[in-house]
Amino acid sequence: MKYWLLKSEPDVFSLEDLKNCPNQTEHWDGIRNYQARNLMRDEMQVGDRVFFYHSRQAEPAIVGTAKVVREAYPDHTSWDPTSKYFDEKSSPENPRWLMVDVQFESEFSRPVTLKELRSIAELKEMFLLRKGMRLSVQPVTEEEFQLILALAND
């Protein structure tokens, strides 16, 4: 099993929104970065666990967990001209972008903020904390995942 961190702007799509989806499941559309796409395509598997991260808010934070419930498949918003994620080079015959389905798993009793993560020596190497790291789909090690889960459940 692998572990991941998915970023989302809560104004656009929050953990609460995921929780309120039918079956508490939604497709993770709109990924338009090759590295992120390749991680979804090549590495993500059903059953993998995911941190749900809220970016671009006053206190960016991990707010809960989800799990992967469907492996990568074509992102239909990429050939929808009305979508803000439209890409004219993508089509149903030749899809350029992919998405996975994720299902709500848990909401932390408190958000674990970026600031707090930075203060923890064991997380120094965490992808999220590296300078200039903007990937919206990131691998997380099992150690990091368990450590942060424990923090959240204090």
Next chain:
DNA sequence: GCCAACGTTGGC
């Protein structure tokens, strides 16, 4: 809202 850091595009 600013802007540094990064990824992509396209002219050459």
Next chain:
DNA sequence: GCCAACGTTGGC
């Protein structure tokens, strides 16, 4: 195939 210009991300 280089790299300047441009667009986007995301912390602050």
